[in-house]
Amino acid sequence: MIRPDLHMHTAASDGVLSVHELARQVQRADVTLFSVTDHDTVASLPAAFDAAYERGLAFIPGVEISTEGDEDIHILGYGVDPEDEALLSFLRKSDAMRLERTRRAVRVLCDMGMPLDWDELSAGAEGTVGRLHIARALTAKGYVQNEGEAFSKYLGKGRPACVPRETPAASEAISLLRSRGAVPVLAHPGLIPWPQERLLPMLRRWIDAGLMGVEVYHPANRQNYPLWDRIARQNGLLVTGGSDFHDFRGSHGRIGETAAEWPQACEDAWKLYRAAKKHRI
Ligand SMILES: [Zn+2]
Ligand SMILES: [Zn+2]
Known part of the structure; x- marks a missing residue:
């Protein structure tokens, strides 16, 4: 089986x-x-x-x-x-577009008073850095309770740090x-x-x-x-x-x-x- x-x-x-x-x-x-x-x-x-x-x-x-x-x-x-x-x-093209989107989202969050350190954000990522990495970093910093809240408040569709890709x-x-x-x-x-x-x-x-x-x-x-x-x-x-x-x-x-x-x-x-x-x- x-x-x-x-x-x-x-x-x-x-x-x-x-x-x-x-x-x-x-x-x-x-x-x-x-x-x-x-x-x-x-x-x-x-x-x-x-x-x-x-x-x-x-x-x-x-x-x-x-x-x-x-x-x-x-x-x-x-x-x-x-x-x-x-x-x-x-x-490689898709990966570059994902990384660009992540960087732009981090800048939006910084402007909203939630600065994130890029090195900390990408720590543990062996490859590309995406929205789930941002959600984990927002949680670790205490800006949100958990990753779900990071998406529902900031990163999900229609939310302020949802950058089109x-x-x-x-x-x-x-x-x-x-x-x-x-x-x-x-x-x-x-x-x-x-x-x-x-x-x-x-x-x-x-x-x-x-x-x-x-x-x-x-x-x-x-x-x-x-x-x-x-x-x-x-x-x-x-x-x-x-x-x-x-x-x-x-x-x-x-x-x-x-x-x-x-x-x-x-x-x-x-x-x-x-x-x-x-x-x-
Ligand atoms: Zn999928
Ligand atoms: Zn999947």
Whole structure:
């Protein structure tokens, strides 16, 4: 039996664990197939291959690409090659835009009387520095009680330190991933703020661009698992799932938690594993 968790972050983006520590926790949670899907970076993947191999875990190298501005339309890519120059240059652009957005948000917060030290803010970040790092720093400074409050008061959509960000279109990320032999999957549809009448026609366009799956079993979709499971299968798409684990403070899911809620986890994960044939172990 495969017990999958196909969506997790490390300190290379805005998670808190190194890949080796993450692999240890994956094993503790009885997950047997895992994927690291950092935001717009594949920097942790070479070490993740080693960590998976050392622990005898099955592993699919992944990435999570932010698209369409701040609409939470994220495209997961599975079976990516961390040394692929075309992929790396695409991600470098996204990463630079994320960093610029973070710097601008820090300046806004400073002007609002909440100065943050950039070195402290980026301490512990192995890669890019994003909004979750700001939320942690605001909490550590006592400006807010917790990270949730940092987003609801300052960083979330429509709040004063929410700086708009340029990102690629979802269809661009999908085409790029397909052209590199990877499997593009729409992440957490439950987080997309669009009504079904807008989202479903877009889904069809993304399928035309090469989309191959939907991340049905994500904590943000919990209210709509049957709906999204049906939509994905009716459109001939792969069904995937993962916790979106970032840290132990509950900002996102817990390692392995969605596997228990996913009736066909073993069979669906096996299909993804076979589709992501290029670079898995
Ligand atoms: Zn996401
Ligand atoms: Zn994520």
